[in-house]
Amino acid sequence: MTTVDQHTMREAFAVHLNDALDQDPRVALVLAAISRDLFDRALRDYPDRVVNVGIREQAMVGVAGGLALTGFRPVVHTYGPFLVERPYEQIKLDLGHQDVGAVLVSVGASYDNPAMGRTHQAPADVALFDTLPGWTVHVPGHPDEVGPLLAGAIAGEGRVYLRLSTRSNARPRPVTGEFVPVRHGSLGTVLAVGPTLDNVLAATEGVDVSVLYTPTIRPFDSAGLRAAVDSTAPNVLVVEPYLQGTSAAQVAEALADVPHRQRSIGVRRDLEVHAYGTPGQHDEIHGLDAAGIAKTLREFLAW
Amino acid sequence: MTSDTTHLAPLFARMTGDEKHEWAAASTLDVLWVLYDRVLDVAPDRVDDPDRDRFLLSKGHGPMAFYAVLADKGFIDPSILDTWTDFGSILGQHPDRTLVPGVEIGSGSLGHGLPIAVGQAFGLRARNRAARVFVLIGDGELDEGSNHEAIAVAGRHGLDRLTTIVIDNHSANHGWPGGIAERFAVENWATATVDGRDHDALHAALTADHPGRPLVVVADVQKG
Secondary structure, eight states: OOOOOOSSHHHHHHHHHHHHHHHOTTEEEEEOSTTGGGGHHHHHHOTTTEEEOOSOHHHHHHHHHHHHHTTOEEEEEEEHIIIIITTHHHIIIIIIITTOOEEEEEESTTTSOGGGOGGGOOTTHHHHHTTSTTEEEEOOSSGGGHHHHHHHHHHSSSEEEEEOOSOOOSSOOOOOSSOEEEEOOSSOEEEEEGGGHHHHHHHTTTOOOEEEEESEEESOOHHHHHHHHTTSOSEEEEEEEEETTTTHHHHHHHTTTSOOEEEEEEEOSSOOOOOOSOHHHHHHHHTOSHHHHHHHHHHHHTO | OOSOOGGGHHHHHHHHOOOSSHHHHOTTHHHHHHIIIIIOOOOGGGTTOTTSOEEEEOOOSSOHHHHHHHHHTTSSOGGGGGGTTSTTOSOOSSOOTTTSTTOOOOOOSTTOHHHHHHHHHHHHHHTTOOOOEEEEEETTGGGSHHHHHHHHHHHHTTOTTEEEEEEEOSOOTTOOTTOHHHHHHTTTOEEEEEETTOHHHHHHHHTSOOTTSOEEEEEEOOOO
């Protein structure tokens, strides 16, 4: 076992992936400089299937496509903007169009480290995967959720995006692929994605709503949402830690035959903040802090 | 083995309807023929063989010569050429690997084949397989920065299973001062620059040993 603390999602990812590389010769890893120190030994032990291409993200995804075409299960890892946005066409063509699988694992999330500014923020990542067919998207809410999500992703053949963050809930939740009921109420249903759960629970304390949690947002568990909404008033609030409204179309589709209302909380689309500071300060601007979520919920339910 | 490609003309004409000699002007024709006739270890009954050589047509635009060679070598039935670009045909103006037996990558957007080929060369080496990867790009396509990322990665990692063929028909808007081969040589590639119509020269260059490093063959093809 690799001896790395698993206090963060990134550390948990490194521990579990190093084990997978040791145990399964089909697993490959392509890095672009970021996190290479977490894989020093694997880079030495498996020099042709654990590859650091340097700061070359187009080649990073293309190399992953080539590894997949020769029978490997490539994991590709770097900061979100350089994993998803910069080589977007490589994701579309070198993986999707070639019809090969890969597991893309990002760090940085929407604004894990606002002091680094806009260049290291990728709130649009999940929305971008929605433009391409067949992607599974995991948004773990706790470091302990990373291991099972990664293991499931590696065991499959498909295209998977695993979005790691330094933001975390106080405790892990079951990883099932389905929306998990956390609270039961009657006025509406609140879906909390990944690390937003604790703020959602704080915001809904004493409010008569159902709360669902999921660390897997694609595929969208339409049946799970439908089951929850069947036992509440048809009011749905989705709280996502990335671009606001990313799952609005999925909610509308899941409830297409039910008169319903929905609102979305997430990273605002109408401005670029141009501010540094802390993640908590950015939560406030986007209404993703507990007070902001409570305010939106109050307006939405008019209670 | 033949140095004559005139037998491909009727196959070419099934796609273009061209009765004259457009086929002979295709810049990729001679390289493709030499690869499939004399270099590549591939066969229609081995398209999934893990030990087959890989040929990646990165310069996917204008694939008529490629399809003609695939038909001549038995990968696709020549009658399929009559359907090309029709809805439901396996053949389009850019190849799709999920549709055509023996086509290793879908291509069309420039600058994707070489990075994928680098990944395949890593994968084959990791599996200790002797199979080789050949990727064909154009001198205009070489403008794309993704190629230069891949050239560096392949050179620094000594990917000796990889050969890049650059068809140089002098179409890059701003040219390549100092020559195309030099762009690879500084990254530790073995290089050869040959007449892209000279089959024996192409064959010699494409089969030369290049231990411990990737190989680039620049095939000079004059336009017209």
